[in-house]
Amino acid sequence: MLPYRFPRPVRLGLYALAVAILTVICVVPSRDLPDPGVGDRFEHAAAWFVLAATGYLLAPRRRLAIPAFALAFGLLIEGLQGTMGWGRHADPLDLIADLVGVSVAVVGYLATQRLARAVAT
Structure with a gap:
């Protein structure tokens, strides 16, 4: 079964797990x-x-919500890192790196969607 066909609560739970793991990695002392x-x-x-x-x-149908959330989450993480004082600091260049990572994922998603439409026709 493809991941996007899992029941919605399972998909939300898996994404929440990914967000939680990334949060821990980003806020533990460096x-x-x-x-x-x-x-x-x-x-x-x-x-x-x-x-x-x-x-x-x-x-896959949340083509705008996914990158919007990821970038807002990056902003939140940088804010947390700037206020924690555990050897972490807020850095605007980290936000640019986050943007690059999200952009590569968006381009990959759009290319995959275009390829899928071309194969289907």
């Missing part, structure tokens, strides 16, 4: 996180790409 060595901006772009792509897998 000293408690492993350093994969790829840089903070890449980590942000990758995380927000996964968040948006997961949203599209679970709710």
